[in-house]
Amino acid sequence: MSTTFYPEITKATHSRFLIYRVLGYLLLMLAGIKMIAVLVAVFYHESIFWVFLSSAVFTAILGYALVYKGRFASDMKSRQLFLLTTLSWLSLCLFAAIPFWLIVPDCSFTDAWFETVSAVTTTGSTVFVGLDHMPKGVLFWRAVLNWIGGIGIIVMAIAVLPALKIGGMRLFKTENSDTSDKILPRSSSLSTAIALVYLVLSVCTMLSYYVAGMTGFDAITHGMSTVATGGFANYDASFGQYKSQPHIYWIGSFFMLAAALPFVLFVSMVKGHRQALWRDPQVRAFLSIVLIATLLLTVYQISQNDRNWFDALTHSLFNVVSIITTCGYASEDYTLWGNLAIMLFFYLTFAGACSGSTSGGLKIFRIQLAALLLVKQMKLLIHPKAVWVQKYGHKTVDDQLLGTVLAFCFVYFATIAFLAMALSFYDLDLVTAVTGAATAVANVGPGLGSIIGPAGNFSSLPDGAKWWLSLGMLMGRLEILTLLILFTPSYWRY
């Protein structure tokens, strides 16, 4: 069963060693990507190539050692996946942070850690200023971390989270999923197909950006951070850089939207189910929200700010899509549009897009299921003895699943509230603390207010706040419970 993955397995050992091997492979992959960064730096005649090179060698040696240590390990229990998933993201961040720390001037380890976590979790909040003059190697490194974070998220959402039964992801168990306690070989063919979709989508984005007038380098890096809904741009002005090329905003909006749809449905469409996307209740709701918010802001800008309709529509669409897909680019400082716009972007920060995409946040389907519970409860108030069967699309939603989803909603908002409280200990104002916490946990990128708003930057925050925000980004990316569960005593009692 696991032969395709681990042909070398000859005997089973303690499953803990499998964690070593997986982490080892991860570091080897990271070392490989660092080698690509070496090539980029060399291509642009940047002397920093040696940092990437030596760090790649260091990472590779450690990775190989871990793989060697775990070479005899067999399959593992689903429960250990919590630990493995958390450790994977943590070690990826740790070893990816080294180049930032060594290369960028005045970059403390805190800043390097923040930037890396922000990159790998595809949050896209930045503490770097002067991006316009940053070495190409560093900009590439930021973008490629966004990109591998993006694929990591989808694989996690497809292969790991449903097995962990976190936050209602069970709803998206595919036919390939088996119900045994053995996890790793599950849905390997689906993961491959999805990785392929991710790759194709990335290349399409890059080509479109290039044709639209970006430089080759910008097209490649922005393509990566678009499809990952990561949101790292190569300029301090983010996508404000392209204000004279509005067609770039339309291309960006299109591909951000695509990256925020369930990737499984793309695979279904390729397999012949042409209607898969349009029939999905989550996709419909998501696109409706985007449409309504965009039109509302367009009308608002035309009436309030006396803007021409094309400009209003272009910037409304781009920024709404950017925030709800949790990409986090900004074409301009939308907080200047007015209070209604600020409120709308505040809400969009929490929402997130579709499950099984690269986006973060609460996800539309959870909001829909919570609404489903409400409808059911209201029916029960009127007809107390009736029995109601809730449907989501064609699937029956049992109470157990609803409980999981609502527990997730609760822990999601509780985490944001807790994080905001922690941030206010560093004397950050209400709006900065709350939106900072929300944008971190939802992996969006920009917050609101004068400090971390779309025109701002996270660099001026106190070090402690940066650590809390990094924790928030990681928690958000790990759907919170994966990380939280490691701190319960009963997890370790086995």
Add this chain to the structure above:
Amino acid sequence: MSTTFYPEITKATHSRFLIYRVLGYLLLMLAGIKMIAVLVAVFYHESIFWVFLSSAVFTAILGYALVYKGRFASDMKSRQLFLLTTLSWLSLCLFAAIPFWLIVPDCSFTDAWFETVSAVTTTGSTVFVGLDHMPKGVLFWRAVLNWIGGIGIIVMAIAVLPALKIGGMRLFKTENSDTSDKILPRSSSLSTAIALVYLVLSVCTMLSYYVAGMTGFDAITHGMSTVATGGFANYDASFGQYKSQPHIYWIGSFFMLAAALPFVLFVSMVKGHRQALWRDPQVRAFLSIVLIATLLLTVYQISQNDRNWFDALTHSLFNVVSIITTCGYASEDYTLWGNLAIMLFFYLTFAGACSGSTSGGLKIFRIQLAALLLVKQMKLLIHPKAVWVQKYGHKTVDDQLLGTVLAFCFVYFATIAFLAMALSFYDLDLVTAVTGAATAVANVGPGLGSIIGPAGNFSSLPDGAKWWLSLGMLMGRLEILTLLILFTPSYWRY
């Protein structure tokens, strides 16, 4: 069975007519209270007494007509209680608003409606300025509306909401509750006992205030708005008026806390269960939160603002208690204490105190039950096949009940979010819109920010915003679903 309540019933008619009779009694009671306001105005030689008098006569006539119309009505179905409850609060507000509208100079009907809804729902947000020079009759009217709102809330929480099964109130069904479909005569003796507790508590508060140095008038009116956790004060500075008499803050804190505890437990204590209060899980959590928040703010003020410890403790306690009990007095502008304080008060605004008290908000037990669901879900993630029995105090919490509670939490925050969005259409800033919505739905009183903060006032808001906020206050007081359900088509299909 219903003889004690309606000895005159001789034959059953359509149950709709019972709604008339109940509303009629309500208006007769309101007319009676208006007569007390007449006495107050006469006592202070205020010419406005004729307004109260004529409005009392008008209300009494209408009330009598309604009672007469419904004189043959028999008992009603529990479903009709939604309509009856909503109509009761609405008609109370409507007929109580008349004196404000006629007496207060420059008072539009919008302002009169806002102030009345704020009074009757015990929110305590005010649009009146120059309270210090307001006729005593008007100040009395504000306070007494707070007070009858307060008793209305408890009776509703004891006798109506458990029957309606809204938001987990079923947990507090008393032994007196029967399970039949007949509602009104239920728990009448308990309601009487609780009304008595309310009365005794009010008198104690008034006497304490008077002994502490308030004028007789202030002692009576503030006593009423304290025990109702209404929060209307007789001065523009709210309780800042008493900054030279810190013992008044301690007395106020004590009685606000008492009024925010479950009144049923007072009855139990009187009946001999001395430990009833301390053994209640909700009371323990509530007092713990108060303690922690107070100590945190005390230390914060001592260290940050260089305040002496007694002052810091007094004002921390008073304002924390005032906000979490949803009373809403302010002893000073606590938003000047610093960002941490603002954040804390922001959260306290949502929380609310104990169920079955006069307080509003989400209520502590709902937060506890949501946490219970989270703990259960985390256990399920680790041991997927185990069966867990959740306990709250000595009561078993089934999934059905948890669903009700979580649906309530969802609709609570959704209502606040929706209301905040509506407010931002009137160009209110993020903080004003969000805290305005929260303080209305939670029936607290003050919000945050420069406009509606503890040092501010709701008078400068646009008329439309005042109507939305009034709706929010009513929805909060009706535990949202009671009102919402009237807008579903299936409610009316019977």
